[in-house]
Amino acid sequence: MPANKRILVLPGDGIGPEVMRETERVMDWLAKKRSFSYQVSRGLVGGAAYDAKGVSITDETVADAMASDAVLFGSVGGPKWDAVPRQHRPEAGLLRLRKDLDLFANLRPAIVFDSMVGSSTLKPEVIKGLDLMIIRELTSGLYFGEPRGELKKHDGTRYCIDTQYYTQPEVERVARVGFELAQKRGNKLHSVEKANVMETGVFWRSLVTALHKKDYPTVELRHMYADACAMELVRNPKQFDVIVTDNLFGDLLSDCAAMLTGSIGMLPSASLGIADSSGRRRALYEPVHGSAPDIAGKSLANPIAQILSMSMMLRYSFDDQASADLVDGAIQNVLSKGVRTGDIMTEGARKVSTVEMGSAILAELDKLG
Ligand code: IPM
Ligand code: MN
Numbered sequence: 001m002p003a004n005k006r007i008l009v010l011p012g013d014g015i016g017p018e019v020m021r022e023t024e025r026v027m028d029w030l031a032k033k034r035s036f037s038y039q040v041s042r043g044l045v046g047g048a049a050y051d052a053k054g055v056s057i058t059d060e061t062v063a064d065a066m067a068s069d070a071v072l073f074g075s076v077g078g079p080k081w082d083a084v085p086r087q088h089r090p091e092a093g094l095l096r097l098r099k100d101l102d103l104f105a106n107l108r109p110a111i112v113f114d115s116m117v118g119s120s121t122l123k124p125e126v127i128k129g130l131d132l133m134i135i136r137e138l139t140s141g142l143y144f145g146e147p148r149g150e151l152k153k154h155d156g157t158r159y160c161i162d163t164q165y166y167t168q169p170e171v172e173r174v175a176r177v178g179f180e181l182a183q184k185r186g187n188k189l190h191s192v193e194k195a196n197v198m199e200t201g202v203f204w205r206s207l208v209t210a211l212h213k214k215d216y217p218t219v220e221l222r223h224m225y226a227d228a229c230a231m232e233l234v235r236n237p238k239q240f241d242v243i244v245t246d247n248l249f250g251d252l253l254s255d256c257a258a259m260l261t262g263s264i265g266m267l268p269s270a271s272l273g274i275a276d277s278s279g280r281r282r283a284l285y286e287p288v289h290g291s292a293p294d295i296a297g298k299s300l301a302n303p304i305a306q307i308l309s310m311s312m313m314l315r316y317s318f319d320d321q322a323s324a325d326l327v328d329g330a331i332q333n334v335l336s337k338g339v340r341t342g343d344i345m346t347e348g349a350r351k352v353s354t355v356e357m358g359s360a361i362l363a364e365l366d367k368l369g
Contacts, residue, residue, distance in 0.1 A: 005038040005318060008068040010045040010061070013090055014291025015301035015354075016074025022303035022358030023072070023310045026327060029362055033369050034323050036314075041068070045097075046076025046090035046291075056093030062100050066282070070317040071097065072310060073286035078293035090291075098138050101282045103271035104170065105177040106136040106250065107312070108288055110237075110257040110267065115336035119262030119344045122234070127260050132240040133181060134257055136250025137174040138271055140166055141200075143247045164200045166246070171207045173274070178244030179216040186241035188220045192229045192249055204246065230256055254288055263343040264289040265302030268309035270316050283317045285309040295342075299353040302341040304331055307361065330364035 011020040030036035043049075043061040050056050056076070065071050076090035086092065097103070112120065112130040120127050145163030152158055175191065182189040191208040195201035205223055212221045224232070226249040232239065233256050245253060258264040267289065273282035287305030295301055307327065314324040338349040339360045345351050352360065 005070070006068045007038050007040050007313075008061075008065050008071045009040050009042050010065075010071060010073045011042075011048075012046040012074040012076040012291065013048055013078050014075055014293045014296040016046075016076070016291055018297070018299060018354050019287070019301050019303040019306035020072070020074045022354060022361075023306045025358050025362060026307055026310065026365070029365055029369075030314075030323055030327075033365070034326075036320070036323060045073070045093045047078055047081045047084075049093055050081060050084060050088055050090065054088070056088055056090050057096055062096065065097055065101060065284070069280070069283075070313045071101075071284040072313060073097075073284050074306065075287065075289065075291040077291045078296075080293070094286075095143065097284060098271060099144060101284065102139055102273045103282060103284055104137060104139045104274075105174055105272045106138040107177075107181070107270045107272065107316075108134040108136060108250075108254040108257070108267065109269075110134070110254075110261050112261050113332050113335055115332070115338075116262050116266070116344065118346045119340075120260060121262075122260060126235075127237060130237055130260060132237060132257065133185065133242045134250060134254045135174060135178050135181065135242065135244045136254060137166075137170065137244075137246050138250075139247075140170045141247030164198065164246075164248075166200050166203065168203075168207060171204050172211055175208045175211050175244055176215075177272070178242055179212070179219050182219050182242040183216070187218070188222070188241035190222050190224050190229065190240055190243045192224050192226050192243055192245035192253065194226050194249075195223070196225055200246070208244075226253070229253060233257055233260065258288050263302060265305055265341065265343045266308070267305050268312050270309070270312040272316065281317070283313070285313045285317075299355055300342050301354050302343050303354050303357055304341075307331065307358075326365065326369055327361075330361050330368055333364045333368070334360045 011017040045057050112127045117124045142164045145165030150160045178189050193201035193204040195205045258267045271284045275281045311324040311327040314320040340349040
């Protein structure tokens, strides 16, 4: 692996710093044992940045992110910043990073490890062996569409607008990621929108259909309405291989898919930009879970989603499948030995803290590597 990968670490708020600490221990291990050569810089984001700098992310931190090979992101937000104006809210820092780095493809895998089948609220036969990938469009749609905001009619009635907006290239580039990932997996793609009510849904469906015909005719393509998809995810999730959908539906459906795996504390994600001429993509890796302020600072949080996000970084940014397999394997072994944080606790398992979970994963890595 080429030396000196530049990684920007942004722990953020709530449980972010705690789960990031365990992740950095794993990175240290990789540096020592697998000569994973990297350079870390650190920055503030979210409420932590707001408290220190008055903004949810500074221009310097964004520039640092642009210059990095990968951003490892924790989580942002919390009740402490509820009264902060929206443009400075902790979430705004994350949204700005996504937008400025043009990280349009958000990959959110939902995998049920065998040892975790009992932690889901769904019946074992429904979720055993589940392995699906949601690709959420991340830089457009309702999250960024203009106009937006509150206005007043002539008669004084207040009203408010959000705009669902997509250009043809925006739909096509994320759909391509969907088709290409499907080709590497089970060769099946579900494209999800609401073409029955939304103009953007009709537009999305027609573009995906045309692209399929033109460039990916051998991929099995199905269209599904977003509400039906939410239902099918709970009824029979194993019918899915890859799902591609817009920003808002992807937000909702990925939380839903997360709970199939037992805990949102288990789900990593990768947000990728366009590849440049050398094949390098801008990338940010973050857990799907939020900052969980209620349990922050108590060493109760599950660090697995953050560590798995780091392992996605090894795969997608650094093409180091072997190290990523090692990390994923260590996590699976720890789970199959019944080591659990509170969120995935089951009867007869050993309940551990955030730090103990990190240590258990390191001990397992020592055995495997
Ligand atoms: C997510 C989160 C974010 C989103 C928030 C924190 C802005 O829920 O990454 O899914 O809505 O995209
Ligand atoms: Mn979300």
